[in-house]
Amino acid sequence: MRSRLLVTQEDFDPGIEIEALSAGQSRSGAIASFVGLVRGASDGVQAMTLEHYPGMTEKQIGGLIEEAAKRWTLDAVTVIHRVGRLEPGARIVFVGVAGRHRAEAFAACEFLIDWLKTQAPFWKLEETAAGDRWVTARASDEERARRW
Amino acid sequence: MKIIYFAALRREIGVGEETVAPPAEINTVGRLKDWLAGRSPAHAKALSAPRLMAAVNQDYAGMESPVAADDEVAFFPPVTGG
Numbered sequence: 001m002r003s004r005l006l007v008t009q010e011d012f013d014p015g016i017e018i019e020a021l022s023a024g025q026s027r028s029g030a031i032a033s034f035v036g037l038v039r040g041a042s043d044g045v046q047a048m049t050l051e052h053y054p055g056m057t058e059k060q061i062g063g064l065i066e067e068a069a070k071r072w073t074l075d076a077v078t079v080i081h082r083v084g085r086l087e088p089g090a091r092i093v094f095v096g097v098a099g100r101h102r103a104e105a106f107a108a109c110e111f112l113i114d115w116l117k118t119q120a121p122f123w124k125l126e127e128t129a130a131g132d133r134w135v136t137a138r139a140s141d142e143e144r145a146r147r148w
Numbered sequence: 149m150k151i152i153y154f155a156a157l158r159r160e161i162g163v164g165e166e167t168v169a170p171p172a173e174i175n176t177v178g179r180l181k182d183w184l185a186g187r188s189p190a191h192a193k194a195l196s197a198p199r200l201m202a203a204v205n206q207d208y209a210g211m212e213s214p215v216a217a218d219d220e221v222a223f224f225p226p227v228t229g230g
Contacts, residue, residue, distance in 0.1 A: 056222070
């Protein structure tokens with residue numbers, strides 16, 4: 001299985017990342033992907049700054065990719081997570097999975113984003129009209145991760 | 149021992165990283181946390197956060213996990229990525 005893991009300040013192109021999952025191999029029958037965005041306007045969030053724990057981030061996400069590869073037959077996995085200051089509408093995270101059949105591609109993709117949210121050491125600081133506030137972890141995210 | 153703080157903890161304590169030399173009996177994450185809390189009122193407040201998380205050498209660790217002089221120990225709030 002091929003894997004690509006990137007933590008970066010730069011934006012990414014989901015189309016290019018999806019293409020790359022099957023480039024040079026014809027074993028896969030399905031690609032599933034997820035793109036997370038900065039939710040804005042209705043929440044009053046003007047921007048957010050993401051920080052992370054360099055080294056541990058890669059170690060934890062690398063472990064999640066290995067776990068996904070044990071559970072499902074996967075051909076390629078890409079995880080990209082941005083850090084730094086991002087405005088509403090900006091892409092934050094990409095998870096893409098190429099597998100033999102759609103069921104395992106969907107499942108592995110959802111597993112990876114659910115676990116990334118509760119295991120990868122990132123923190124979000126939101127800027128609002130009333131000042132900065134740290135995003136707090138949601139119990140619903142932990143419940144989603146525990147389903148797997 | 150290298151100590152790292154992230155997010156709200158870093159802001160409250162005022163430093164992201166510090167090198168400390170705790171006495172030998174400070175041999176678990178929990179004991180280290182209590183010992184660090186004695187360094188300043190800001191440490192005490194930040195490290196008393198109810199859902200404080202910790203990592204030893206970049207793996208999640210509980211309060212009973214062992215720590216040694218050459219470890220890298222991080223304290224931080226629950227993660228909010230994705």
